Amino acid sequence: MLLRHTTKEIKERNALTINPAKTCQPIGAMYAALGIHNCLPHSHGSQGCCSYHRSTLTRHYKEPIMAGTSSFTEGSSVFGGQANLLQAINNMFTIYDPDIIAIHTTCLSETIGDDIVQITKKASDEDMIPLGKHVIHCNTPSYVGSHVTGYANMVKGIVKYFAENSGEKSKRINIISGWVEPSDMREIKRMSKEMGVDIILLPDTSDVLDAPQTGKHAFYPKGGTTVTDLIAAGNSKHTIALGEWATKEAAIALENKCKVPFALSELPIGLRATDRFVQALAKFGGVKVADTINDERGRLLDVITDMHQYLYGKRVALWGDPDHLIPLSEFLIDLDMKPVYIVSGTPGKDFEPRIRKALGDRADETRFKYGAQADMYLMHQWIKEEPVDLLIGNTYGKYISRDENIPFVRMGFPILDRIGHSYFPFVGYLGAIRLLEKSSGCSWTSRMRSARKRPLNW
Amino acid sequence: MDILKERGNQVVTKGLDEHELACDKASLAGSVSQRACVFCGSRVVLYPIADALHLIHGPIGCAAYTWDIRGSLSSGPQIHRLSFSTDLQEKQVVFGGEKTLKSALIELIDQYQPKAAFVYSTCIVGLIGDDVEAVCRNVSKEKGIDIIPVQAPGFAGSKKDGYKVACDALMKLIGTMGTNETIPESINIIGDFNLAGELYLLVDYYKKMGVKIVATITGDGRVDDIRQAHKAALNIVQCSGSMSNLARQMEAKYHIPFLRVSYFGIEDMSEALYEVARYFNSKSMMDKAIALVRQEVGDLIPKLAFYKNALTGKKAAIYVGGAFKAISLIKALRMIGVQTVVVGSQTGNKDDYKIMQDISDEGTILVDDTNPLELTQFVKAKKADILIGGVKERPIAYKLGIGFCDHNHERKLALAGYEGMLNFAREVYATAMSPVFQFTKTDH
Known part of the structure; x- marks a missing residue:
C-alpha cells in the first residue's frame, strides 16, 4: 500500500505538486528531434538534464537514445554557455557526424539568457558547421508549459528552419504528428498509403525508436523525416495538424512561412476522431475513402457492438496529455462509458472548452483539472472518494491500480513497465480496437482474480 | 579507435599504455556522456530515507525524472517513493520562488507529518536568488521539525559532487538525538x-x-x-x-x-x-x-558450479557508476568463469582506478566517463559476450547482439550477499546463453 499516505479529504494546495501528471519541456524537444533523419538532439544545459531525458526515453522505448549535452559548469552558469555550446557543436560534428544538430534549451540556459541564434551564427562564422549540415534550435525553458509544449516548440523550430516554398505546389499533404508512439506514426503512414494520399509526416520516429535488431548499433537508425521532405513540406498543398497542443504552432508557422494552409484536427484516437482524420485525408488528398479503410471502421464497430453491454456505465479515470485525453474522452462516451476523472499537468486554457465539447451533454458528470496541481495525488483523492472501474494513463497509475485494485491500461508517456506501445498503435480504427482489447482484457482478468474477494463492477 | 582527442588519457589498455587512468575531469561538451548531475547524486543518496519528505525546489522535470527512480525498498513508511515539487513557473523565475517554497513545505508537512524534510535546490534556484536556507529555517521553527536544505544545482560538478552534498546534509541530522555514549559492538x-x-x-x-x-x-x-x-x-x-x-x-x-x-x-x-x-x-x-560463511558458501558453491561450467570462457564488459562496484564485479565474474575485458565507471577516483588496474588482466581496456560510441567500439574490439551496466547501456548491448546484466537503478533482483551472488550468476547465464543471440548477427 504505497499510497496509504493519500488522504481522502482534499485540502486546497497552492504551491505543492505531488506525483506530477507531466514533465518538463526539454524531453519533448528531444523526442521530436529524434523523428528527424540523421539528427542528433542537443541539450544546452547541465549534464543531468540530458541524462534524465535519455534514461526516461530509453526506459520507455527500450532503444538507445543518443543526445549531446553542453555539460554546464559553475563557470558557464556565471559567464554564459557560449563556450560550451561552440565546443559541443564542434565536437559533435567531428565525432558523431550528424546531418542536423537540434539544440533545445533548459531552465538553466534560459535563466542565464544564452542567445542560441547568436551562438549558432558564431559557430557558422567560425566554420564549425560543415557544408550541407544544419544546426537548428528551439527554446524550452523547463518552467514553462510541459513536455508536450517542448515537443511543439521543436516541431515548430524544425518547420521554421527547413520548409521552403519554391513556388511550385506539389500534390503532397503534410501531416504534422502530435506526440504519439512510433507505432502510431507508422499507422498514420499506412492509413494514408491505403487511401492513396502522398504524405510528408513530420516528425516521424518510426524506424528510429522501434529499430530492428541487426547486430549493429546504428547511431542514426534509418527512419526519421528527411531534410528533403522537410524542405518540400513548404510546397505541399495542405497540412493536417494532429493535436492542438503539440502541432498547432508548427502548422501556423508553416502557413506563415510558406503559405501552406492547414486544418487542425485531433489525434485519430477512437471512432469519431479517426473518422475526422480519414475525412480530412480524403478531402485534402482529393481521394475517396478506401474500401479497406471502411472495412477497418466496420470491424471496429463490430467489436463495439459485441462489447457494448459490458462497457455500459463503466467509470473511467484518465490522465496524460490534452491531445490524447480529448479524443479519448470522446471515444469513451461513444462506448457508453463514463470518463469521470480527467487530469493533465499540461497547461492551456483551451483544455476546458475542448474537453467539455468532447464530453458533450455528459460534461457535468466529469471532474477534470489541468495545469498547476493537476496531479496524480489529486486523481487518487478523487478515486478514494468514489472509485472507478478502469484507469487509462501512463506508468504512474500503477500505484493507484495496485492500492485500489483497479484494472489499468497503460497509454501515454512514459510507459516504463510494459512493452508493446512501440509496436501496436492506439490511433486509427485498429488502434481503437486495441484499446478495447486492452481494457476488456485487463478488466476481465481482474474480475476473475477478485471474484472471491470482493465484487468489482466488471 | 575513434576517441575524442581530449579524452585520450581517460582510456587505458592494461599492459599496452603507460599512463594512469585520468579521472575527476568534467565531461567534454558535446560528448554523449552517460553521466548525470549534482542534483541526481544528492537525490539518489538521500531519497531512501523513508520517513522523511523530499521536496524538490525547481521546475517539474527534476522531480518527475527521479520519482521512484530506484528500487529502494522500505520495510515501513513509503513517503520517499512519492514525488514532491514546487513546479516553478515563469512567474517565480522572475519574482523569486521563496513564497512558493514556503507554502509547499507547509502544505506538505501538514499533509504527511514527517520526521524531517529535505529541500533540494536545483539549477536555477540559486540564480533566481532564493534564500532556501532562510525559508527552511523559518518553516522549521514554525513546524518544529528539521528541514535540511540540500544545495544541489546540477551544474556545480558531476553526480559525485552531489554525493558530497548529500553527505553534508546527513551530517546535519547525525548527532541530534540520544546521548554521546557509544554502543559497544x-x-x-x-x-x-x-x-x-x-x-x-x-x-x-x-x-x-x-x-x-x-x-x-x-x-x-x-x-x-x-x-x-x-x-x-x-x-x-x-x-x-x-x-x-x-x-x-x-x-x-x-x-x-x-x-x-x-x-x-x-x-x-x-x-x-x-x-x-x-x-x-x-x-x-x-x-x-x-559458521555463517561456511553454511552460505557451502550451499552456494554447488549451485554456482552449473553456471561456472557453462560460462567459462565468456567475456564481459563493465560500465557502471562507481569504480568500487566495478572492482567487485570483476571478482564476482571471475568466480563464475567470466573474464572482464572492458571495465569503466562514470565517477571513479584515482585510488579505485589503481586497484581496478591492478586486478585486471593484461589487455583489459579501462575507461573513465565513456560514451556510447566508444563503448560500442571497445565491446566489439574485445569481443565481449555481455555488458554489465545501467539503463542507458542496456539497449546498446542488445543492438550489438550481446547479453546485458543490469547492475543499476532498474533491477528488481537482489545481487548483494550470497543469495545475490546466485542471482547474479543466474542473470549472467540467462543473458550470455540466451537462444535469442543465435538469431542475431553480431558484427564482431
Whole structure:
C-alpha cells in the first residue's frame, strides 16, 4: 500500500505538486528531434538534464537514445554557455557526424539568457558547421508549459528552419504528428498509403525508436523525416495538424512561412476522431475513402457492438496529455462509458472548452483539472472518494491500480513497465480496437482474480 | 579507435599504455556522456530515507525524472517513493520562488507529518536568488521539525559532487538525538540503498554475528536512527564513491572509524563480515561469521558450479557508476568463469582506478566517463559476450547482439550477499546463453 499516505479529504494546495501528471519541456524537444533523419538532439544545459531525458526515453522505448549535452559548469552558469555550446557543436560534428544538430534549451540556459541564434551564427562564422549540415534550435525553458509544449516548440523550430516554398505546389499533404508512439506514426503512414494520399509526416520516429535488431548499433537508425521532405513540406498543398497542443504552432508557422494552409484536427484516437482524420485525408488528398479503410471502421464497430453491454456505465479515470485525453474522452462516451476523472499537468486554457465539447451533454458528470496541481495525488483523492472501474494513463497509475485494485491500461508517456506501445498503435480504427482489447482484457482478468474477494463492477 | 582527442588519457589498455587512468575531469561538451548531475547524486543518496519528505525546489522535470527512480525498498513508511515539487513557473523565475517554497513545505508537512524534510535546490534556484536556507529555517521553527536544505544545482560538478552534498546534509541530522555514549559492538551500514531488498540480507548476516545495527544509511533509512548514528562503534561503508565522505566526516567529528567493504561476490561479502569481527576483536563474532560463511558458501558453491561450467570462457564488459562496484564485479565474474575485458565507471577516483588496474588482466581496456560510441567500439574490439551496466547501456548491448546484466537503478533482483551472488550468476547465464543471440548477427 504505497499510497496509504493519500488522504481522502482534499485540502486546497497552492504551491505543492505531488506525483506530477507531466514533465518538463526539454524531453519533448528531444523526442521530436529524434523523428528527424540523421539528427542528433542537443541539450544546452547541465549534464543531468540530458541524462534524465535519455534514461526516461530509453526506459520507455527500450532503444538507445543518443543526445549531446553542453555539460554546464559553475563557470558557464556565471559567464554564459557560449563556450560550451561552440565546443559541443564542434565536437559533435567531428565525432558523431550528424546531418542536423537540434539544440533545445533548459531552465538553466534560459535563466542565464544564452542567445542560441547568436551562438549558432558564431559557430557558422567560425566554420564549425560543415557544408550541407544544419544546426537548428528551439527554446524550452523547463518552467514553462510541459513536455508536450517542448515537443511543439521543436516541431515548430524544425518547420521554421527547413520548409521552403519554391513556388511550385506539389500534390503532397503534410501531416504534422502530435506526440504519439512510433507505432502510431507508422499507422498514420499506412492509413494514408491505403487511401492513396502522398504524405510528408513530420516528425516521424518510426524506424528510429522501434529499430530492428541487426547486430549493429546504428547511431542514426534509418527512419526519421528527411531534410528533403522537410524542405518540400513548404510546397505541399495542405497540412493536417494532429493535436492542438503539440502541432498547432508548427502548422501556423508553416502557413506563415510558406503559405501552406492547414486544418487542425485531433489525434485519430477512437471512432469519431479517426473518422475526422480519414475525412480530412480524403478531402485534402482529393481521394475517396478506401474500401479497406471502411472495412477497418466496420470491424471496429463490430467489436463495439459485441462489447457494448459490458462497457455500459463503466467509470473511467484518465490522465496524460490534452491531445490524447480529448479524443479519448470522446471515444469513451461513444462506448457508453463514463470518463469521470480527467487530469493533465499540461497547461492551456483551451483544455476546458475542448474537453467539455468532447464530453458533450455528459460534461457535468466529469471532474477534470489541468495545469498547476493537476496531479496524480489529486486523481487518487478523487478515486478514494468514489472509485472507478478502469484507469487509462501512463506508468504512474500503477500505484493507484495496485492500492485500489483497479484494472489499468497503460497509454501515454512514459510507459516504463510494459512493452508493446512501440509496436501496436492506439490511433486509427485498429488502434481503437486495441484499446478495447486492452481494457476488456485487463478488466476481465481482474474480475476473475477478485471474484472471491470482493465484487468489482466488471 | 575513434576517441575524442581530449579524452585520450581517460582510456587505458592494461599492459599496452603507460599512463594512469585520468579521472575527476568534467565531461567534454558535446560528448554523449552517460553521466548525470549534482542534483541526481544528492537525490539518489538521500531519497531512501523513508520517513522523511523530499521536496524538490525547481521546475517539474527534476522531480518527475527521479520519482521512484530506484528500487529502494522500505520495510515501513513509503513517503520517499512519492514525488514532491514546487513546479516553478515563469512567474517565480522572475519574482523569486521563496513564497512558493514556503507554502509547499507547509502544505506538505501538514499533509504527511514527517520526521524531517529535505529541500533540494536545483539549477536555477540559486540564480533566481532564493534564500532556501532562510525559508527552511523559518518553516522549521514554525513546524518544529528539521528541514535540511540540500544545495544541489546540477551544474556545480558531476553526480559525485552531489554525493558530497548529500553527505553534508546527513551530517546535519547525525548527532541530534540520544546521548554521546557509544554502543559497544555496533555499526552503521553506510552506502547500501536497499535495492531489491538487499539491505535486509546484510542486516540479517550482521545480526547473526551478534553485531548491533544503529542506523542504515540510507537504505531503509529512518530519520531517528540517523540522528543517533553517532553512537555506533564502527562505520561499514559500501559504494565508496558516494559515502566515504560521510564516513570521513563522522570519523573527524565523532571519532568513529570506518571500514570500506563491498557486498558483491563471495570473496568481498565474506571479507565484509570477517573485517567487522576482526575489528571488534571478538572470537564469538568471528566464530559465528565463519559458521555463517561456511553454511552460505557451502550451499552456494554447488549451485554456482552449473553456471561456472557453462560460462567459462565468456567475456564481459563493465560500465557502471562507481569504480568500487566495478572492482567487485570483476571478482564476482571471475568466480563464475567470466573474464572482464572492458571495465569503466562514470565517477571513479584515482585510488579505485589503481586497484581496478591492478586486478585486471593484461589487455583489459579501462575507461573513465565513456560514451556510447566508444563503448560500442571497445565491446566489439574485445569481443565481449555481455555488458554489465545501467539503463542507458542496456539497449546498446542488445543492438550489438550481446547479453546485458543490469547492475543499476532498474533491477528488481537482489545481487548483494550470497543469495545475490546466485542471482547474479543466474542473470549472467540467462543473458550470455540466451537462444535469442543465435538469431542475431553480431558484427564482431
